[in-house]
Amino acid sequence: MNNQNEKKELPENYEKIVNKINSIFSTAIIEKKFDRGELTLTVKPEFLIPVAEFLKEESELKFNFLSDICAVHFPKEKKFEVVYNLYSIPYHHRLRLKVRINEGESVTSLTRVWSTANWLEREVYDMSGITFDGHPDLKRILLSDDWEGHPLRKDYPLSGEEK
């Protein structure tokens, strides 16, 4: 892939991001991974809002664009990963922010940091059943209100009854 080869300065740049966050929230990051040209930071759920606000406001980072929110279910560990794909329009860099929660736990809503989060979090709630604290209007978005279950959980059958 051309874009991977070209952005050689990226890892360096990403190292800077990690150092910046570490300098302010020394205990927030529990895992960092640089893979396939993309940086993933896993933070503790209680640090989500402060880290997100920092990433958005910091003048050298400016992650002002929330691309996407996604939830991934790991039924064996009874865990969910909520994944935030961030982008910075001024600097053209990307970052993946993650929080790990147990089944049944909720995440703080990011709607007050990025308004985009409103619908994206509703979709995550609809599809995976994760609730977001502080969301202004958390209800189903794609499925009808009386739908039972959350289809993108791994224990939800593709069709028919689960055997």
Next chain:
Amino acid sequence: MTKTYLEHTKEIIMNMGPQHPSTHGVLRIKLWLDGETVVKSEPIIGYLHRGIEKLAEYRTYTQFMPITDRLDYVSAASNNLAWVQAVEKLMGIEVPRRADFIRVIITELMRIANHLVWLGTQANDIGAVTVLLYCFREREEILDIFEMFCGARLTLNAFRIGGLANDIPPGFKEKVKNFIERFPKYIDDYERLLSENRIWLQRTKNVGIITAEEAIDLGLSGPSLRASGVKWDIRKSNPYAVYDELEFDIPTGEVGDVYDRYKVRIEEMRQSVRIIKQALEMMPEGEIRAKVPRIIKPPPGEVYHSIEAPKGELGFYIVSDGSTMPYRVKIRAPSFVNLQALSKMIEGHLVADIVAIIGSIDIVLGEVDR
């Protein structure tokens, strides 16, 4: 005691859609109206939900390709491109240059076709029926080119992980060249019909304004964001395929109203012509497919790849567990996120303006509902 007329008025709630010709599919908007003015609104979606993300978990990477066609069915090749590039990034596959150039030509033609459908329907919604006929006439030529290339006209499914299914047939280059030489003249025709048309201006100027800050905050992308003056195009900022070797400009608007969004898309068609012209000249001979294992089995890991689709940032987030089927696929559909800005845009406008504004953000419900 006689009550005046004004005291009798109250806020009413009205549904627009889901079966409404100008909501471009099955979109329903719940409107709180004060007379004819929109006080508040709430788009209600999901009528076309097919569970595509769930389906992806039960299909191999190759089998999922034709389903991506059904996301944004007006620009199917762009969806294909985003998907194959995401999987290629996941597996670390290098695509032959010739394949990359052909991909660029096809997706840029798709962008023109998409903008033509948009322009035609938008003008039709606002009341200029002629433009629709003109736009679909030219789109037909593009669909003929696609048919020549891969046999399909709408859902191409012609890209493969690692390259293309087939090389371009003989006579393809000439056909494309012939079309893009004539096409700019047609764009001038559309502009002559609309750009200074008094009715068009009254319906679009200063309607549905959204500022750059609001637009970024709401996650708008693509032409709808650029119309607000934000110069962000993924083809330039994070180039994929061979866009870094091609010369083109990013058109932007100033006000961020319906008219600017129209202008940006018109200009984008001209830029696409420029891109195709260069790509045709620069396209080298050679392989069209990289050496790819017979069974696609990406190593465990995750990847997010996004491209500049005609409607905005189209991204695929794939989690692989090392098996032949993806563990999780999340589609970042531009129409879904862009639609969120609708409420903000139509607030305070008349009911008749809603039609113009929905059209201007260019949504496709196949992609919104997935």
